[in-house]
Amino acid sequence: MAQDAALVASLVAPEELDSWPAHYAERVAWLEVRADLVGDLDPEHLRSRFAGGLLYTLRSRAEGGAFAGDEGERSRRLIVAARGYDLVDLELERDLAPAILERLPADRRLLSWHGASGTDLVARLGRMAGCGGRFFKLVPGAADSGDELEPVRLLLDLPRELGSKTVAFATGEVGAWTRLVSSRVGAPLIYGSVSATPAAPGQPSIARLIGDFGLPVQPAIERSFGIVGWPVAHSLSPRLHNGAYRDLGIAAAFLPFAAEKLGDFWWEVVEGEIFERLGAPLSGLAVTSPHKQAAIDCAGAISPRALAIESANTLVRRDGVWEAESTDPEGVLGPLRLRDIALEAPVLVVGCGGAGRAAALGLREAGAAVTLSNRTVERGRAAAKRLRVDFAAAAELDLSRFRVVINATALGHRADDPLPFAPEELRPDAIIIDLVYDQRTTPLVAASRGLGLEVVDGVEVLLHQAVEQFRLMTGQRLPLERGARRLRGGRE
Numbered sequence: 001m002a003q004d005a006a007l008v009a010s011l012v013a014p015e016e017l018d019s020w021p022a023h024y025a026e027r028v029a030w031l032e033v034r035a036d037l038v039g040d041l042d043p044e045h046l047r048s049r050f051a052g053g054l055l056y057t058l059r060s061r062a063e064g065g066a067f068a069g070d071e072g073e074r075s076r077r078l079i080v081a082a083r084g085y086d087l088v089d090l091e092l093e094r095d096l097a098p099a100i101l102e103r104l105p106a107d108r109r110l111l112s113w114h115g116a117s118g119t120d121l122v123a124r125l126g127r128m129a130g131c132g133g134r135f136f137k138l139v140p141g142a143a144d145s146g147d148e149l150e151p152v153r154l155l156l157d158l159p160r161e162l163g164s165k166t167v168a169f170a171t172g173e174v175g176a177w178t179r180l181v182s183s184r185v186g187a188p189l190i191y192g193s194v195s196a197t198p199a200a201p202g203q204p205s206i207a208r209l210i211g212d213f214g215l216p217v218q219p220a221i222e223r224s225f226g227i228v229g230w231p232v233a234h235s236l237s238p239r240l241h242n243g244a245y246r247d248l249g250i251a252a253a254f255l256p257f258a259a260e261k262l263g264d265f266w267w268e269v270v271e272g273e274i275f276e277r278l279g280a281p282l283s284g285l286a287v288t289s290p291h292k293q294a295a296i297d298c299a300g301a302i303s304p305r306a307l308a309i310e311s312a313n314t315l316v317r318r319d320g321v322w323e324a325e326s327t328d329p330e331g332v333l334g335p336l337r338l339r340d341i342a343l344e345a346p347v348l349v350v351g352c353g354g355a356g357r358a359a360a361l362g363l364r365e366a367g368a369a370v371t372l373s374n375r376t377v378e379r380g381r382a383a384a385k386r387l388r389v390d391f392a393a394a395a396e397l398d399l400s401r402f403r404v405v406i407n408a409t410a411l412g413h414r415a416d417d418p419l420p421f422a423p424e425e426l427r428p429d430a431i432i433i434d435l436v437y438d439q440r441t442t443p444l445v446a447a448s449r450g451l452g453l454e455v456v457d458g459v460e461v462l463l464h465q466a467v468e469q470f471r472l473m474t475g476q477r478l479p480l481e482r483g484a485r486r487l488r489g490g491r492e
Contacts, residue, residue: 032057037065
C-alpha cells in the first residue's frame, strides 16, 4: 500500500465553506486560504469550521495570483498571517526578507515558485533548501505536451529526504495529470479547489480528487491507463475506471491527459520514459475528440471495425504493440438491448464524424435499417457509401419514419447550442440517443424529455462503450451497476 496523499483544499470565496460537504472536509489535511482572492480571513473562525491545518497564501500577480500591492503591504500581511496560521506560503523571489523569516520558523514555511517551463527547477529548489522550510513547491506552466514532464522528472531524481518535502507539478490543462502522479513519486501534498472554481489553471476540485481518483487513499499501482483528448477535464471516464479498479482490486490508475496535438503527446509522453520510471507503464488509452482519427495513425495494429470507420476510441498496448479498436458502437447497442428494442428498427444517425460512423456501422451490423444524415452533404454521402447505409440530406428527412434517432454531432456541449434536429417531429414511441455528455443535461435531452420521449443520454452511452473498453484494457468485466451509480453522482 502506497502512502496516502495529503489533500490541500484551496478556498477562493469565503461562502464556499458554507456548502462544503462534511465528508469532503474530513478527508482534507490542509485548508489553503487564497488571501489574494478572498482577503485576510480570521483563522480562529476558520478553525471552528475546519479541523485540519490552515495555510495562508498571498499569490502575487507575477506568479499567477491576484495580489498587486507593494512590498510593504505584502510584508505586513504575511507577518500578521504568521501569528494565526499553521503554515504560510512564501514566494521564493519576493518573500525571504529577514523581517518575515524571523517571525516564521522554518517548520511553518512553505516556500514556493510559479513560473514558465524550461526553468532550472534544481537551482530554485537548492535556494529553497538553503533557506529552510517545511515544504518546497515548484510549479512551472505547461502549454504543450512535454512541458509537463519537467517537475515529474525533478521528483524522480530527488533523494528521498528532499523529495518528501517537495511539491512539484505543472499547471494548466496539459499539466493536470502531473498533480496526480506527483504524490506517487513522494510529493507530500496534492492541491484541489473547495468548489468547482479552480484557484489555478488545471486544478481539479476536491470533489473530483476524491470521487474520480479515490484520494486521499493511494494504493500501489502496477499499470497506468488514461483518456486523451482536447479538452478532457470534463471527462467522467477517470471516475468510472478508477472506481472499477478499486472494486476489483486492480493495481492501476486512470489519468486525464489533455493534449491539443495527439502526435506531440504520443512522442513526448507515450513513447517517453516517464511512466516506466514511475514503475507503472502506460498500458492503454481511451481516446476522445478530436483525436479518434489520429489514433489510427499511432497504432501498430488496427481492428477491422476501427479501420472501417477510420476512428478508434481505444488504444491498448500488448507485447509492445499499440492496438487500435473502437468500442463506440457498444455505447449505442448496449442501451437498446437493455430496453429490448428490436435492432431491425429504422434508425437515423445525425452526424458522420467518428462517433456517428461507429454508431452507423455497429447498428448496420446488428441488422438495423440505418440512414445517415450530415450537414455537409458530400462528406455524409461518402461516409454512407463506405459504411453501406442510406443517406438523407437534412432537408429531405422525415423524422417520423425513425424509431431510433441518434445525435452524433457536437451540438450540445454548450448550453446555447441549437438542437441538431426537431424532437417534436418524431413519432411518440421514438427513442433519442444523445452521444454528447456533460455534467449537465444537454439541450436535446431536456427538450426531448419535455415532450415525453424516451432518451438515452451521453452518460449512459459512455457507460456501455466503456464495458468493452475496460475488458480490452484489463481483461476483466466492468461492474455495470456500480459504474452507473458513480457516473450519476452516487457516493462510494
